[in-house]
Amino acid sequence: MHFSILLLVLSTTASAAVVKTGSTCVVTPLGETRVARSIDAIPAGDRDFGESIAELYKSAGAPGALGHYPRPAPSKGSTPPVYVQPSARESTEVSARSAAAAVDDTPQILDAFKQCGTDGTVIFSEGTFNIRQVMNTTALRNCSIEIHGTFVWPADNIQYWLSHSYSVTYAGRSTAWLFGGRDVSMRGFGKALFNGNGQVWIDQNKNAGNQNGRPISLTIWKGTNIFIDGITWRQAQFWHTFVAHSQNVTMTNLDMNTTSHSQYKAVNTDGVDTWNSRDVRIANWTVGCGDDCISVKGNSTNIHVSNITCYSSGGMCVGSMGSNAGQPDYVDNVVFEDVQLYRSSNAAWIKTYPGSGHVRNVTFRNIHFENVNQPIYVTSCIYSYQNCDSSRLAISNVRWENITGTSRYNVAAAIHCSSSAPCTDFSFSGIDIKPMNGGSAKTLCSNIKNQATSGLTCTGPCPGSQPQQLTGNV
Structure with missing residues (x-):
């Protein structure tokens, strides 16, 4: 389908910031005077014309397919890439600009999804979109979403988020x-x-755990055939993402x-x-992040899960x-492979409460790490660390293959x-774990039938009291 090029100089009024051409909505930030462009005005190099949602999902889910921005697989012993932390000044400046503008792009974002969220395309142009309200966009059907700009959740209204964030039950x-x-893609x-x-x-x-109302950044909720690719998160409010009650989800x-950057830790910031x-x-x-990198x-x-690099995480x-x-x-059929970890608490591990159910058929493969507190851990x-032997939650058919690196202390595995x-x-x-400070690594085990x-x-x-993180050699 051909769309004519439409150029419209915007004011900062909400009514002018969503431009619809056919089944495509182009959204421009309210806080900036910009030019909104129709689908034909987006450079071809920035878009994938003629690719249906079904084709996108199929290609992304194919074995070996790595999405639009593949990175080389990590190799054992490779030098960790330079990882630039966001500066305190950068975060403060973004927050200050957002608060000063007092602009809320949420209504026009939701309006664009309402107009083009079924059998359509929603394009967010370059610029900064301020999101000051919760968003529920769970009724999308055959929708392609393109984001070329920045979404900012201002933090000058914390009490709003604490009282209005949507429950995800868990x-x-x-x-x-x-x-x-x-059949939704977000690229x-x-x-x-x-x-x-x-x-x-x-x-x-202030280092508290799991504060009620502190919002997860993005939750995929009751979705089917969801494809998310090529997005960067900086300074998430809580967990970066959560996948719940969903099927056929690809995130690449x-x-x-x-x-x-303060005296407090980035707790509960799971990937x-x-x-x-x-x-x-x-x-x-x-x-x-300051918590689990990938948690099932x-x-x-x-x-x-494949081709992952994590820093200062829970692995x-x-x-x-x-x-x-x-x-x-119940957890069944999980694979973690081709992973690099640096300065993490654990590497390849399983944690349960004294409950019921099972963990079956899990593989940890080709995981290399440096300076990990207690690499292999099962509790x-x-x-x-109480009632450990009363649990009826059975763990079986778990494989650790090619797990290599350095442990912070002298325990390589505690199970x-x-x-x-x-x-x-x-x-x-292929287990090769060496303590950073030399000596022999211990492997502690209880109640492994085979x-x-x-x-x-x-x-x-x-012992059942073996903690997740050690403070020294044992």
Whole structure:
């Protein structure tokens, strides 16, 4: 279909900031005087003409496909790339500009999705969009979204977010943006930037865990055939992303970094958590955060994670799960492979509460790390470290293959399975973990049913009280 070129000089009024041509809506920030362009006016090099949503999803989900901005797979022993942290000044300046403008682009963003969210295209031009209200865009159908600018969630209205963020059910968590539908793509072309002004959230939170109302940046909610690619996050409010009650989700070529520049830590800034979802593919990510890099939570099935680099994170994790004793949690068919980790708490690990359900068929493969606190870790009683042997949540058929690097202390692996449901069919191969300060690495194990044939030589028992993070050699 051919669209004529339409150029319109905008004022700062809301009515002029969405230009619709056919089934395409072009959105321009209200706080800036810019030129809105129709679909033909976007340079061909910045767009993919004629590619349907179905074709996009199919190609992205194909084995070996890496999306639009592939990065080379990490190699063992490679030098970590220079990773530029966002400066405190940068974050403060963005927040100040947003607050001073007092502009809210939320109504026009929602209007564009209303007009072009079914069998259409929504294009966000270059510039800064201020989002001052929660957004629910879960009714999209066959919609292509292009983001060429910056989305900023101003932090001068924290009380609004604490009281208005949408519940996502899981553990009392909430989100700033519920995103979903069927056959939907969101592409940033390596240009899109999401800024949550996270430093303000970190400082007001004061190291507390899981503050109620503190919003997840983006939640894929009840979505089917969702494709997200080429977006950068800086200073997220809470978790960067959450995938819940969704199926066939592909997220590729994402860059995330939330770092504290104050005395408080960037707690609960996970890269992504999956929950009650299946057929999720995560590839080509760079993440700097203060919590789990990739976390697969309860009732997640067929999750594939590949080509990930994480800094100062919690690494690749199954869990936590099993916190509700009356509701079993299940995780099946998970692969983490081709991962590099730097200065992380753990590398390849599983954390459960003393609950019920199971973890089955999990592979940690080709994971290399430097300066990781306790690389391989399994616990049946995370956080409380009590009633560890009462858990009925069975963990079986887990493989650790080619796990290499340096541990901060002298424990390479600490595995405590519940005596009420011993771990079965564990397999270890290519394990080469050396303490940073020299000496021999310990491997502590308890209640692994096939320990003798697992491929792991255990140097001693692992107590249920073994913490997730150590403070020194044991």
